[in-house]
Amino acid sequence: MADEVDYEALPSNAGLGVNMIAGAMAGVTEHAVMFPIDSIKTRMQVFATSPAAVYTGIGNAFTRISSTEGMRALWRGVSSVILGAGPAHAVHFGTYEFVKDFAGGRAGGNQPLTTAMAGAAATIASDALMNPFDVIKQRMQVHQSEFRSVFTAMRVVYRNEGLAAFYVSYPTTLMMSVPFTAVQFTVYEQVKRLLNPRGEYSPSSHVIAGALAGGVAAGVTTPLDVAKTLLQTRGTSQDSELRRVRGMWDAFRIIWTRDGVRGFFRGMSPRMLTHMPSNALCWLSYEFFKVAIRE
Template sequence: MAEHMPEHLEEIEYEGLSANAGLGVSMAAGALAGITEHAVMFPVDSIKTRMQVFATSPAAVYTGVGNAFTRISSTEGMRALWRGVSSVIMGAGPAHAVHFGAYEMVKELAGGNVEGAQNQWIATSIAGASATIASDALMNPFDVIKQRMQMHKSSYRSAVDCAKTVYRAEGLGAFYVSYPTTLTMTVPFTAVQFTVYEQLKSLLNPHGAYSPATHIVAGGLAGAVAGAATTPLDVAKTILQTRGTSTDPEIRHCRGLVDAFRIIWARDGAKGFVRGLSPRVLTFMPSNALCWLSYEFFSASLSRADVPGLWVEC
């Protein structure tokens, strides 16, 4: 095939494909990457949610990832680990499309695509934070539904059923009570994640050649660092998003981040802020690696279709 292709087409570089493709490709690649990431790691995320909740029943208290997996699968069945995945699939596509689209647009406007620019890391941090603000506005209601369905003995059997029940019982505010906390967590998470990823990618792959291994390593390490650093905020977010399922009056009337932090400190001390740390890191390391690998792959694949003459028949 190569011998029939024009010389200039043979030299097209992988990193150049994404830049030439435009905003639409970034959004489509982001949507596909987001769905892939969340669906694959969903059972571990379910365990993390249960470990972060202050459960009143001993049956819903877990000592670790292995303990949680064994007990949930043996008492509730493996399907319980997948409850709520439909909500993630419905929300992750649009949210990640907006996320990556905003990231690429802001990064370009801030000068982050200028090779050798001194403010490159600042531009990527701003782009990452901006992308998160936009995507979380779309994803937050779906995340609330997901966590309600992940709870021990959840009575919801579909995302639509859960959404209707929560809306009738708690109103529209229930879907956004955690949004400020989510932003407080995900803005630094995304800024750290994108910055670490871009720096590691440049370090491991300075020539910009197509390298799946680079995206896996850089994405995985970036996810682990960002996930661990923001775990305390994630614990608070989980309390806010599942407060409607609690029989504890204090938790049910938790109004925001400050209230959540006060409850965590009063009931579990400093260790309460790292509840679910292991499954969170276990979730973000492979899922972030998969997300970036998928994003870069889909971005390159979709971009190739936009390059005239690239798919020349042999």
């Protein structure tokens, strides 16, 4: 129809602000909805010394945590995500759209290299902002966490371990997030283009493309996520070797020594289960808010 609006091709002078607001809303929605599964993933990845903190699967973890600690334990740390995810996702999507436009990603046709570059740049920027919040989130998620408040956790971690504790995992996070985001954005754009070649607002295509993109990216990067969790939760461990872990390669050594190849895929099922619907919801929210804000 002649009066139909191409929501992805509206004037660029409104684009960056719209994309950042849409990204912030999408990020908070995504993380909050799937947070209990993310909590289970964190607990499955931690090298626990207590049998009470060892879980054999998602169902086992959900049943034991909810029956012994209550359902609220599965939401512990969500406030840290909400505080960080909005600004981080605003930066993420704003950077993504800016770099894609700058590199000529709107010129038409498949441009996977441009899309991957934009996704990688977006991740470097957003992770710098989000990393401390993610550290606090995982400190609050672990079995028998001493923390119930984000600000208390920040204060105690800073006092006991210094500023470095909030960024010890940042290189590992980038090593994971850059390929994760590059794969995610590339798969998303390719599947979306296949399902929705006219580029119209199509919730079903955004959901399917987002879910597939999230699942593929999550599965590929699980080994790095296990290492990241080990680094971010080191201060909660009673194991002296785990408390002294200093970086990604040190974490890999410990994982290999203690659990072999299997150790690198701890928590892969809940990680994929988290990212598939959360990515679908994130992209659906993002595309929706792009339309809603511009109207």
